[in-house]
């Protein structure tokens with residue numbers, strides 16, 4: 351039997367209580383209201399969409415690309431959002447190759463909790479670097495990975511390459 355495997359599904363699984371603020375403001379919308387991109391690890395703010403580091407990365411450089419609007423499905427996106435988001439996904443992929451020189455890149459989205467979305471109410475695309483055989487023992491057994499680089503370090507590297 352073949353196992354369907356998507357690394358971004360581990361997002362926020364161990365942190366379900368952290369996905370919503372007490373006042374029910376979504377973490378992504380909340381990050382957008384701040385002005386400190388470094389503190390919230392926002393890489394880029396576009397007109398209709400933005401790019402932010404995944405707080406619980408599968409690999410160093412794991413980015414999330416999403417509409418600024420709090421919407422839950424791709425069919426709710428306007429043409430402008432679709433256009434900008436696809437361009438940002440491509441840019442994120444280019445930056446990942448520049449900064450990390452990975453063997454491959456995963457681009458994907460989980461729509462709805464049943465599909466594995468950690469924050470289903472605000473849809474987002476994952477863009478993350480992959481290396482041959484990086485599905486290590488910890489991932490297989492504990493759904494956990496050792497991340498050697500801090501989010502601050504990642505933010506500095508990616509932000510610099512992005513600009």
Ligand SMILES: [Zn+2]
Nearest residue numbers: 376379420472
């Ligand atoms: Zn939101």
